[in-house]
Amino acid sequence: MTPGLMIAAPASGTGKTTVMLGLLRALRDDGLTVQPFKSGPDYIDPAFHHAASGRRSFNLDSWAMPADMLHSLSAQANGADLTIAEGSMGLFDGVAAPGASGNGASAEIARRMGWPVVLVIDVSGQAQSAAATALGFARYDPAVRVAGVILNRVASPRHERLARGGMAAVGLPVFGALPRRGDLTLPERHLGLVQAAEHPDLEARIAAYATFLRAHVDLAALRDVAGAASHAPAEPCRFAPPAQRIALAQDAAFSFAYPHMLDAWRRAGAELLPFSPLADEAPAASADLVWLPGGYPELHAGRLAAAATFHAALREHARTRPVHGECGGYMALGAALIDAEGNRHRMAGLLGLVTSYAQRRMHLGYRHATLLSGMAGLPAATTLRGHEFHYSTILEQPDAALAHVVDAEGNPVTETGSYRDRVSGTFFHLIAPDGGGVR
Template identity: 60%
Template sequence: MNAPGLLIGAARSSSGKTTLTLGLMRALTRRGSCVAPVKCGPDYIDPAFHAAATGRASVNLDSWAMDADLITRLAARTSEGADIVIAEGAMGLFDGAPGGAAGVGASADIAAMLGWPVVLIHDVSGQAQTAAAIVRGIAAHDARVKVAGVVLNRVASERHRRLAAEAIEALGIKVLGALPRDEKIILPERHLGLVQAGETQDLDQRLDALADFVETHVDVTAVIEGVRSVTSRAARQERDRERAFPPPAQRIAVARDDAFSFFYPHLAQSWRDAGADLFFFSPLADEAPPNDCDLCWLPGGYPELHAGRLAAAQNFMSGLRRFAEARWVHGECGGYMVLGRSLIDAAGEAHEMAGLLELETSFAKRKLHLGYRHARLAADHPLGVLGFRLRGHEFHYATVLREEGAPFALAQDAYSEDERPAGLTRNGVSGSFFHLMA
């Protein structure tokens, strides 16, 4: 039987979804519940915090990149052995993009598809009774989505709480708690979002503090009782149809450390389920990709923060170059930057990279590039044959100073049919800023 689930949503970004999500996850885990964590949308950083809070790996569900069958199978799988599933939404509850595989990529799509009620966290700073008008609009916007209750955030006083809560409850919607303003519980951030879980000092204490904060100000028992009254629609399915993407090789070397951490767990599991073997190594520890592997995968991450150490990691660099002489190497985003000639860090210092592609990138000249991407392979590749279509996203601040050679793919964003060359490929080495999801 599938575990019941709930989704933490909001009217917009920066409303407190992560605070409430991590606090609930940790609080329930401390009570002895087995919590299965989920992140809606393309995100690498939040799931690592979910895993630290619950002790279970978090899975990404995205209705723009994934079809409905894959979403329901991943949801069913992650709920196995769990008492409850808690999903953290992305952006505003209904925010997305056109042309998705099973929806627009909105968190509401996932809630509707899986029958998960939404617990809305609403930032009431700068408003009182007006909060009820916003909550009413959200609750009535899509009949498929059930708002099970509201948690107020950034409440300034008891009077403020009462004004907002009474107006919302007059709509017949429960107010499950009210979080006061508290800057001490904010997690540290950097340019792509939160500082990674593995780099956050005193993470366990921070998570416990979030749990204490939520336990004090939210009726956690009422939240769970409301969720258990709703039946999840995620059905169990055969594992062999769950694969998000066929593995690009039998034995895959995957870089994994603080510079290369953006690798989706559902892809790793899908490849393992198909019989592939994954072997992790750390470039920051100056480890080379294992010689007995068939393909090397360099995920995204934060190489720009570690460019000096990577440039000095000669065992890694020479081993990567030797590997590329006979076997395929592919880099996503940060991994793509490392395959180039040079990477300029935020201070303007240039660092020599692997030199396997004619690429020069700069983090000193920053510009945000983000959004969903359709892509089709520009040539035969371990990921598929010429023209094979991929779905994923792009999210980086690096600027390309030089990019010369044959493209890895032809890509378009969710708002245009114009295809543009994306990335590079040369002699069995390829890469782009594109992150593969499905």
């Protein structure tokens, strides 16, 4: 089995993504084949993982994915020398009610996969006290092994000595200490990091991270603590695709499509036909379904409003075949999108939805949906698991509700999605059919 470890932290904002990218590239430069993963629902970090490692990164989510699906996705590491997974939020942060196979915490993924955890500890503003935090994490769940720490944002040699002394006092190995560097950061946007494809200097940034990690982290020691997976990988993940030929929007405005979903569709025999709405391209005329993923349509609303060829082809397709949009794709199917400056942009008009970024409100969390009507090849009463994360506000939604939607604790969610004839949309991003996995 491929050995692996998880890079995690006590909280968000500690610098674990920079550490992750530096490790992936440094180990790749050493001639190793490294398979990345991301714990939890996240479209943006895996694209950075791919750029750093040269291998596609896959999400592992215990709330949305049953155990057999998690284990089948872990088979992506077959043939690799090492697996490195990046945690999300704090190591033990999850939801209160379990989902398909757990509560979504990174610690659950580490435990299921048998991966030791390396904690990235931000020691700014403290020294020996950081060891108390690390010790609490190491003892919180005996089934999760915290192998040691990487100290981040170290202010001086003296600061490093004090912090290392605290870790030594509680018996936790220190794999490295990273000096404070304001220039080694990635710009952020409201959904997290700015997308990898938007960085013209991404390769130089990742190379700098690798150089930085190599100078301050014991890479050999990290490789030595990696643990083998505690299970045999299942068969490849399979579930029925929503159509045989799927026209898939793919560009800077519509990029949030999970690799595991697309792979499962292809494995089941579907043909994916990419096109770019931003380039005013029409979806393939032979497509059985048009699928618009989420992304950042609000940043390109003017170009989308002017995409006459795209809009006309969508309308023609929708006369006889289904069209579906997720989050940003849903907004693009609506009547209008109002940007952060208050400018109103006409969208495709296949649904009556009007959304606004001028009235920002965060919508975040897992979603469990029961379809009230058929959606993109899926029949009514189908149950789905996914997540929602956006800052738009619904001003108008005159069409029929698509689904009964609840959050991870079973509380009703007002963003139900909607449908009109063959056109449907949801604010949640599909991760898996409920109970979906190896079939």
